[in-house]
Amino acid sequence: MRFRPAIDARTGEMYLPVSLRGRALLEEPLLNKGTAFSVSEREAFDLGGFLPAHVSTMDEQLRRVATALGSKSTPLERHIYLAGLHDRNETLFFRFVLENLREIVPLVYTPTVAEACASWSRIFRRARGVYITPEDRGGIVGILRRAARRDVEVVVVTDNERILGIGDQGAGGMGIPIGKLALYTAAAGIHPGRTLPVSLDVGTENRELLDDPMYLGWHGPRQRGEPYWSLVEEFVHAIGEVFPDALLQWEDFANATSFRNLEDHRGTVPSFNDDIQGTAAVVVAGLMSAMRATGGSLDRQRILVVGAGSAGLGIRAQLAATIDARDDRLVVMDSHGPLVADRPGLVARKRAAAIDREAAGRIGLTDDMALGSVVEAYRPTVLIGVCGQACRFDEPIVKAMAASTDRPVIMPLSNPTSKAEATPADLLAWSEGRALVATGSPFDDVVAGGRRHRIGQANNVF
Secondary structure, three states: OOOOEEOOOOOOOOOOOOOOOOHHOOOOOOOOOOOOOOHHHHHHOOOOOOOOOOOOOOOHHHHHHHHHHOOOOHHHHHHHHHHHHHHHHHHHHHHHHHOOOHHHHHHOOOOOHHHHOOOHHHHOOOOOEEEEHHHHHHOOOHHHHOOOOOOOOEEEEEOOOEEEEEEEOHHHHHHHHHHHHHHHHHHHOOOOOHHEEEEEEOOOOHHHHOOOOOOOOOOOOOOOHHHHHHHHHHHHHHHHHHHHOOOOEEEEOOHHHHHHHHHHHHOOOOOHHHHHHHHHHHHHHHHHHHHHHHHOHHHOOOOEEOOOHHHHHHHHHHHHHHHOOOOOEEEEEOEEEEEEEOEEEEEHHHOOOOOOHHHHHHHOOOOOHHHHHHHHHHOEEEEEOOOOOOOOOOOOOOHHHHHHHHOOOOOOOOOOOOOOOOHHHHHHHHOOOEEEEEEEEOOOOOOOOOOEOOEEEEOOOO
């Protein structure tokens, strides 16, 4: 099925040639229309007796979906229902998503997808995408040819090690590529038949998963070193051979692998890392919006990034490429303190993002300072959190920041919601309603400072 429309020579109408008939057509989610098949279509496609008599309109189907979804009592149950709809009728699924974006995106993607990934082996219903394990070494090209259509345009791949803020989820990490690609279709109009989610299931260090008799992933410790790198290399070259025009997106890889995978393979196939580059692009866009709101200039801000993983270093690199990033304008912290170039033990990628010792001394920083002391000394106007630690931005930190800048910009970006560095309600309360806030996961509006604040998302899906 290449989804190539044709023109009827007699009527001039456009139609989609379909070879499937009967039950096989109803079981193909990209073509199934459910009870919306017309009487003539039911006759033409041998569907007689397979469907209830009533021919439903799209509005009737949407009401049925809304009713069923409303009967589910938890976000995870709603996620499972929507995944089932996705698996049986993609047209109806995406129409419902598009008409209810604000309510549905948090169920399809963050924050609910984190719970779905953690529960993957227990809620599994139907296979979607491609799972590649070490047992497939030498045969990945064949798997891709059998499992997907030849005109794939976007591949999202994860090795499941750093899923949102909940860590190694083994095969359960597949929920992230599936959810991200669903939003690529809804938001960017990419045909779902031209997308491919992939899990590189190379094992897991999550003992709870390995001890679970229901776990569906490849049983074994996570492969590292040459076995891992060679499998990734085979996969990338297979993508280039089978889908030569496809974009490859790396998703939720750990720091130790994300940078190397991107650098090693970006010349083999068009690729980007969403956590390094996608997050950074959205953060810079958010800061540009904040400057329009405050009337400030981005290159005159004092920016503090808390977290020196993939997202933190990616944000720092993108900001440095966007503004005149003098050492006193852009500081990154990890769990030990500010990144200062001669600090012992810094790996190369952190050293490249560090300020020199002279600049650190000039702005009152030492390489072992805690976050509260850094905020008091540095007086940041922008505070970005990508450290995965809930409540990291506490009341004294926010009040100290608000005391030195009229409109502090604060972005607690860690996902899911339970990992956010602070809640918008607290940030606005502690800043007397003056903070400009954007988060990684969706939050409800907040009433503070005499007005209602709509909380925007700075999520890399955008």
